[in-house]
Amino acid sequence: MSKDYSKKIKSIDDKLEKMRIKRKDSDYTKVKEDVFDTPTLISLYNLSNKDILYALGGAISTGKEANIFFAESSDKPIALKIYRITTSTFRAMEEYILGDPRFKNIRHEKRDIIMAWTRKEYRNLIRAQNAGIRVPSPITTEKNILVMDFLGENEVSYPLLKEVKLDTEQAHQIYETIKSYMRKLYKHGNLVHGDLSEYNIMIDPNNIEPIFIDMGQSVTLDHPRAEYFLNRDIKNITRFFKRFKISDSPEDLSAFVRN
Ligand SMILES: Nc1ncnc2c1ncn2[C@@H]1O[C@H](COP(=O)(O)OP(=O)(O)OP(=O)(O)O)[C@@H](O)[C@H]1O
Numbered sequence: 001m002s003k004d005y006s007k008k009i010k011s012i013d014d015k016l017e018k019m020r021i022k023r024k025d026s027d028y029t030k031v032k033e034d035v036f037d038t039p040t041l042i043s044l045y046n047l048s049n050k051d052i053l054y055a056l057g058g059a060i061s062t063g064k065e066a067n068i069f070f071a072e073s074s075d076k077p078i079a080l081k082i083y084r085i086t087t088s089t090f091r092a093m094e095e096y097i098l099g100d101p102r103f104k105n106i107r108h109e110k111r112d113i114i115m116a117w118t119r120k121e122y123r124n125l126i127r128a129q130n131a132g133i134r135v136p137s138p139i140t141t142e143k144n145i146l147v148m149d150f151l152g153e154n155e156v157s158y159p160l161l162k163e164v165k166l167d168t169e170q171a172h173q174i175y176e177t178i179k180s181y182m183r184k185l186y187k188h189g190n191l192v193h194g195d196l197s198e199y200n201i202m203i204d205p206n207n208i209e210p211i212f213i214d215m216g217q218s219v220t221l222d223h224p225r226a227e228y229f230l231n232r233d234i235k236n237i238t239r240f241f242k243r244f245k246i247s248d249s250p251e252d253l254s255a256f257v258r259n
Contacts, residue, residue: 035067035082039111043143052140052147056080060157065093065216070155077150078139079157081121083114085144093117093216096194099223114144121146121216124191128218131189133181134204134211151202151211158205161240162198170208171244177210178237183257185212192226194218196233198240230257 036044047053057070060079069080093113097103097120106116118141125138125148136148152158166174178201185191193200194217202211219226234253241248248256 034086035084037085039085040082040144043145047140047142047145047147052142053078053080057155070150071147073139077152077155079136079148079150081118081146081148083118083144083146085111085114095225096217096219096223099225100219101222102220111144117216118144118146121218124215124218127189127191128185128212128215131184131191133184133189134209135215136211136213151204151213158202158211160199161201161203161210164203164205166244168244171241172246173208174203174210175237175241175244175246175248179253179256181210181212182233182237182253186221186230186257190221191218192221192223192230193233194229197236230254 044053044056052073053071054074055072057072060068060070066081066083069082071078071080097106097113097116100120102123103116103120106112122138122141125135128135129137136151139147139149141147150157161174182193182196185193193212193215195214196212200212200214202213203209204211217229219229223229231250231254234250234257238246238248238250238253
C-alpha cells in the first residue's frame with residue numbers, strides 16, 4: 001500500500017471516529033472487518049463530504065448480504081443499507097440480476113454485481129413509491145451503500161409484521177392494504193417484490209400501516225422468473241393471514257393482484 005493511500009485511509013478512519021460511531025469497541029472491530037472495508041470507508045467518506053451523512057449511529061440489523069445502520073443527515077434520521085463486498089452470499093444476487101433486462105450490460109465481477117444490486121434496490125424503491133406503495137423513501141446510493149429514510153422512532157425501527165400483536169380487525173386492515181400494494185406494484189409499477197413475507201413488511205404503529213422493505217431482489221414483469229416470484233409472494237401472504245381467519249386462497253389473491 002502506498003504511503004499516500006494509507007494516509008488517506010487513516011484520515012477516513014479518523015473521520016469515521018468523528019462521525020461518532022456509537023458501538024462498543026469489541027463490536028466495532030468485528031463489524032469493521034466485515035462491513036467497513038476500504039472501498040466502503042471511502043464511500044462513507046464521500047457521503048459525508050456530500051453532506052448526506054452527518055453522523056453514523058448503531059447497527060440495526062445484520063442480514064445475509066447487508067448490514068443496516070442508523071444514521072443522521074443534517075435534518076433527519078436516515079438508514080444506511082451497506083451491502084457487504086467480502087461476505088455477501090452473492091450467487092443468489094447473480095440469479096436475479098442476470099435475468100433482468102435492465103442490467104444486461106454489467107460485467108460479471110462481484111463488485112460490479114453488488115453495486116448494480118444496490119442501484120437496483122434504489123430504483124425498485126422509487127418505482128414502488130411512484131406506484132403508490134409505502135416504502136422507505138430512497139435518498140441516494142454510493143457504490144455499495146443505499147441511503148434511505150429511517151422508519152422508526154428514537155433510533156428504534158418500527159416492528160416487522162411478524163413481531164406485532166394484532167387483533168382481527170387490525171389484521172384485516174393490514175391485509176387489505178398489502179393486497180392493494182401488491183396489485184399496484186404489479187399493475188402500475190410493473191414489479192414483483194420477490195421476497196414478500198411477514199419478515200419484509202414493517203408496521204407503522206401510528207396508523208397500523210404496512211411498509212414494504214427489502215426490494216433489492218424485486219424484478220420487472222419481463223424477468224423470466226417474475227411469475228414464479230409473484231406466486232411465492234402470494235402464498236407467503238395468504239399463509240400468514242390464515243391465522244387471523246382471513247380465508248383468501250392463493251388463487252383469490254392472485255386473481256385480485258392480476259386483474
Ligand atoms: N429504512 C429503514 N428504517 C429502519 N429500519 C430499517 C429500514 N430498512 C430496514 N430496516 C430494518 O433492518 C432489517 C433488515 O433490512 P432488510 O430486510 O432490508 O435487510 P437484509 O440485509 O436484506 O435482511 P435479511 O438478510 O435479514 O433479509 C429490517 O428487518 C428492519 O428491521
